[in-house]
Structures are given as structure tokens and as C-alpha cells.
Amino acid sequence: MALALWPRVSHILWLSCLLPSAPAVVAAGRYELRLVTDSPATTGAEMTITASLVSSDNGSLVLPTNTHFYRFHWIHSPLLLREKTEEAFSSTVRAVGSVPGDFPVSVWVTAANCGMCQPVARSLLVLSVSEFLVGNLVITQNTSLPWPGSYLTKTVLKLSFLLHDPSDFFKTAWFLYRWDFGDGTLLVTEDSTVYYNYSIIGTVTVKLKVVAEWEQTTLDAGKGIVQKKGDFSASLKLQETLRGIQVSGPTQIQTFQKMTVTLNFLGSPPLTVCWHLTAECLPPEEGECRPAPVAGTAYNLTHTFRDPGDYCFSIRAQNVVSKTHQYHRIQVWPSSIQPAVFAFPCATLITMMLAFIMYMTLRSAAHQKDLAEVADLDFPPMSDKNPEPPAGVKCCQMCCGPFLLETPSEYLEVVRENHGLLPPLYKSVKTYTV
Numbered sequence: 407m408a409l410a411l412w413p414r415v416s417h418i419l420w421l422s423c424l425l426p427s428a429p430a431v432v433a434a435g436r437y438e439l440r441l442v443t444d445s446p447a448t449t450g451a452e453m454t455i456t457a458s459l460v461s462s463d464n465g466s467l468v469l470p471t472n473t474h475f476y477r478f479h480w481i482h483s484p485l486l487l488r489e490k491t492e493e494a495f496s497s498t499v500r501a502v503g504s505v506p507g508d509f510p511v512s513v514w515v516t517a518a519n520c521g522m523c524q525p526v527a528r529s530l531l532v533l534s535v536s537e538f539l540v541g542n543l544v545i546t547q548n549t550s551l552p553w554p555g556s557y558l559t560k561t562v563l564k565l566s567f568l569l570h571d572p573s574d575f576f577k578t579a580w581f582l583y584r585w586d587f588g589d590g591t592l593l594v595t596e597d598s599t600v601y602y603n604y605s606i607i608g609t610v611t612v613k614l615k616v617v618a619e620w621e622q623t624t625l626d627a628g629k630g631i632v633q634k635k636g637d638f639s640a641s642l643k644l645q646e647t648l649r650g651i652q653v654s655g656p657t658q659i660q661t662f663q664k665m666t667v668t669l670n671f672l673g674s675p676p677l678t679v680c681w682h683l684t685a686e687c688l689p690p691e692e693g694e695c696r697p698a699p700v701a702g703t704a705y706n707l708t709h710t711f712r713d714p715g716d717y718c719f720s721i722r723a724q725n726v727v728s729k730t731h732q733y734h735r736i737q738v739w740p741s742s743i744q745p746a747v748f749a750f751p752c753a754t755l756i757t758m759m760l761a762f763i764m765y766m767t768l769r770s771a772a773h774q775k776d777l778a779e780v781a782d783l784d785f786p787p788m789s790d791k792n793p794e795p796p797a798g799v800k801c802c803q804m805c806c807g808p809f810l811l812e813t814p815s816e817y818l819e820v821v822r823e824n825h826g827l828l829p830p831l832y833k834s835v836k837t838y839t840v
Contacts, residue, residue, distance in 0.1 A: 438462045439515060439527040444572040446534035448634060451575035452488055452500050453533055457513045459495040459526070476526060477518045482511045485533065500573075503535030539636030540570040543614055558727065559604050559644040559674070566599040567614060567638065579620035586613040588642070607644050607674040614638045648673030648725050651732035655707075660741040661714055667707045667734060673725055675702055680722045683709065687718040687733040695722065711738040 443455045457478055478497035480490070485501035492498075503509065514528035546564045547557050557563060567583060569576065585593040587602055588610030604610070615637055622632045648671065655667030671677055680695035698705070700723075711717070719734040 436462055437515075437527045439513065439529040441511075441513065441529050441531045443531060443533060446536055446540050446570070447503065447573070448540055448575070449503055449506055449535055449537050451571065452502050452573040453485075453535075454498060454500050454572065455482075455511055455513075455531070455533070456496060456498045457515075457529065459515055475518055476515050478513055478515055480511070480513050482509075485509055485511070501533075503533070506535050506537040509533050509535065537634075539616055539618060539634050541616070541636065541638065542568045542570070543612065543638040543640045544568055545612070545640055545642065555641060556643040556645050556727065557604075559607050559646050562601050562603050563642075564599065564601055565612065565614075567616060569598075569616075576618055576620065579618040582617045584615040584617075588612055604642075604644050607646050610642050610644060612640045612642060644674075645725060645727040646674035648677070648723060648728045648730050650730055651721055651723055653719075653721070653732055653734045655734065655736075657735065658737045658739065659711065660739050661711050662741050664708060664710050665736070667709075667719065669705045669707060669721065669723075669732075671700070671703045671705070671723055673703075673723075673727070673730075675700060675725065677723050677725045679705055680724075681707060682720045684718055684720060685716065687735065688720060689731055690720045690722055714738045714740045 437459050438461075440458045440460055441455060442458075443453060445453050445455075447453045457480075459476065476495070478492060480487075480497070480499055482499065482501050484505075485503050487499060487501050489500040490497070497513070501511075510530060510532050512528070512530045514525040516523050516525050544566045545557070546566075547561060549558050549561060565585070569581075571577075581596065581598065583595050583598060583600075585595065585600060587593070587604075589604065589606055591602075593600060615635065617633065617635050619631055619633045621629055623629050650672045652670040652672065653667060654670070656665060659665050669679065677700045678697055679700050680690060680697045682690035682694050682696070707719070707721075715738055717736050717738060719736070721732045721734065723730055723732075
């Protein structure tokens with residue numbers, strides 16, 4: 407009889423064990439477990455981990471009103487548990503790491519009366535424990551820049567060390583700070599905040615060494631001095647504001663001549679230069695510019711004008727700190743030297759004109775030379791026996807007679823002989839006596 411009743415009794419006991427866990431099974435997947443910690447920490451310092459049970463759909467579900475309905479289970483070994491507290495739907499533990507390393511901590515939630523039942527929610531995180539000091543090197547400036555890690559040169563910087571000690575583990579320690587500003591300057595202070603003004607541009611690395619000492623009581627040696635150190639660094643991009651652009655170049659030029667304009671930037675590189683050529687001096691719009699990266703503080707801009715007129719170079723430069731605009735007007739005149747398409751016809755015409763002028767000059771010189779040779783001939787003397795001169799002499803007398811005769815009377819006589827039918831050159835004048 408007892409053997410026959412045992413299966414029924416075991417079945418009833420199994421159902422009674424599942425009854426407390428029924429709400430948890432129903433709630434599985436409807437909640438999630440969120441973990442928050444103040445890790446990392448140095449060895450010997452306490453770390454706090456808080457687990458909170460919340461609705462998985464951001465609070466649309468209502469949590470049970472019974473605060474003792476769930477139980478939180480923690481696994482934190484090898485961390486040493488110092489304290490554990492539980493509140494409504496949350497649990498907090500405080501643990502200490504005696505050795506450095508990364509240690510996983512897991513937690514899950516079950517029904518309060520059924521620790522072996524299916525968890526409602528579970529979560530896991532890793533705590534970091536260091537043998538060195540934990541903190542951050544913070545650098546600020548009155549002028550904030552939109553680029554991370556970029557700061558203005560020749561402007562005061564505030565450098566501060568923020569110790570991460572939420573458990574007040576170093577409340578009795580004294581600190582010493584050794585600063586290396588990366589430009590050859592070293593400084594030792596007892597204050598965690600210093601002010602520094604850089605006069606250079608470029609990238610520098612600030613290094614900080616922190617030493618903490620305090621007195622601690624030990625079981626074997628009584629009181630002793632305990633020391634912890636930490637090394638920290640930060641990279642700074644020191645930039646100089648772009649104060650303007652100096653433009654040097656011609657203001658007048660002829661067409662089809664290559665123009666070069668030199669741009670000198672009053673700021674720290676690298677920069678992005680953008681220029682646009684228009685009839686009016688207006689800031690270039692997006693898409694109208696011709697961007698060009700510039701690694702230095704100078705840039706040569708070249709352009710060749712094909713049409714005369716008044717133009718304006720609209721120049722925009724920008725570095726990681728600021729940007730600026732500049733304009734340069736230039737007047738383009740028609741070129742006295744035409745393009746190559748007109749050069750050959752013009753050269754041909756000029757060559758033909760020069761050849762014609764040289765031909766006419768040489769021809770005139772040859773004609774004058776012939777006249778001079780005829781004038782210098784020696785003629786034989788004329789006699790009574792040979793009254794007729796040679797043919798050449800007669801021609802010479804007709805053409806050049808006026809220049810060879812000695813007196814005007816001789817000239818008139820020659821004219822009468824050769825032009826007998828012509829009237830006399832003068833009329834006789836009659837004289838009357840009264």
C-alpha cells in the first residue's frame with residue numbers, strides 16, 4: 407500500500423515545489439538585470455556593484471509589489487566580500503581585490519522560495535583591479551574647440567589630475583606630482599592642478615607621475631609607510647588660429663599670360679585652401695570652390711586668363727582651429743601678342759613687306775650707281791675736222807648738257823641746235839627814241 411501511494415506523494419511534492427516558482431517562470435524574459443559599478447580600483451580599495459531588476463521594455467510592465475518575492479544570487483570570488491545590502495528589486499555588494507587583475511562577477515534573480523528554479527534575469531560584468539593609482543589627467547582651456555585633443559597655443563591651459571577613489575581609500579595619503587610638459591619643461595608640485603602656456607605649435611605629450619604615501623598599520627610590522635604610484639599621459643594638438651591670408655601678386659595682367667599669386671597663411675598648418683574666380687568679390691559657396699590641401703604656411707596659385715575684364719579671386723582657408731576669407735582683384739587687358747593661331751599669318755605678311763622694301767631699296771641704289779658711272783666717262787675732244795660728237799656724247803649732251811656746260815649762254819645755244827623748231831626762249835625788245 408505504501409509503495410502504491412509513493413508515486414502520488416512524490417508528484418504532489420513536485421507540484422508544491424513548482425507553485426512558488428510559477429510567477430518566476432511567467433516573468434522570465436519580461437525583466438532584465440542591470441549592473442552598475444565604480445570599478446576600476448587599486449588593490450586594497452573597495453568596489454561597489456549594484457544590480458537592479460527592471461522591466462525589459464523600459465518600464466511599461468509593473469513590478470510586483472511584494473519586495474520579498476525575488477532573491478539575488480552573487481558569485482564574486484576571488485574578490486573579498488565586505489558588505490551586501492538588498493532593497494526593493496535591487497542588491498548591492500562591496501568587494502575588495504587583494505591582487506591585480508580582471509575578475510568576473512555574475513548575478514541572477516530567482517523566486518525567493520525557490521533558489522533552484524529558472525532565473526528571472528541574469529547578468530555578468532568584469533571588475534578591473536590595478537596595483538597602481540587610478541585616475542585621469544584632465545586638460546581644459548577657456549576657449550573650447552570642436553576637435554578633441556586640440557588646443558590653442560599662446561593661451562593658458564589648465565592641467566588637473568583627478569584621482570578615482572570612490573571609497574576614500576587615500577583619504578589620509580599625501581601626494582607628489584612630477585609634470586613633464588613635452589617641450590622640455592619639468593615641474594614638481596604638491597598640488598594636483600597646474601597652469602601652463604605653450605608657445606609652440608604641433609603635437610606634444612604631457613606626462614605626469616603621481617606618488618601617494620600614507621601610514622598603515624600591519625599585523626606583523628606595526629605601523630609602516632605604504633606607497634603607490636601611477637603614470638599618466640595626454641596628447642595635445644597645439645594649434646594657432648588662422649588670423650588671415652596675405653596675398654602677393656600682380657593686379658594687372660594681359661590675356662594668355664600665366665599669373666602666379668602667392669598666399670601666405672597667418673596660422674598653423676595643415677590647412678585646406680579653396681579658391682573661386684568671379685567678377686565680384688563674394689565668399690565662395692559650397693561646390694564652387696577648388697579645394698587644395700596645404701601642408702605649409704605658403705601656397706602658389708596659378709591661372710591663365712583668356713578673356714579681358716575685371717576679376718576677383720575669392721580665397722578661403724581653414725585649419726582645425728578656425729577659417730578665414732581673403733580677396734584679390736586683378737584687371738586683365740587684351741594682349742599685344744596674339745595667340746599662336748594668328749601668329750603665322752601676321753609673320754608671313756610682315757616678311758613679305760620687309761622683302762618688298764629691301765627690293766625697292768636695292769633697285770634705287772643700283773639706278774643711282776649707273777647715273778654716276780655715266781657722268782664720270784672721259785670723252786675725246788671735239789675738233790673742226792670732226793664736228794659731230796659720238797652718239798653717246800650727243801645723248802649725254804641732250805640729257806646731261808645743262809650740268810656739263812659752263813655758262814647759261816652755252817646751254818641756250820645747245821637748246822637752239824637740238825630744238826630748231828621751238829620758239830625762242832625770249833622776245834626781242836625794241837627801243838624807241840623819243
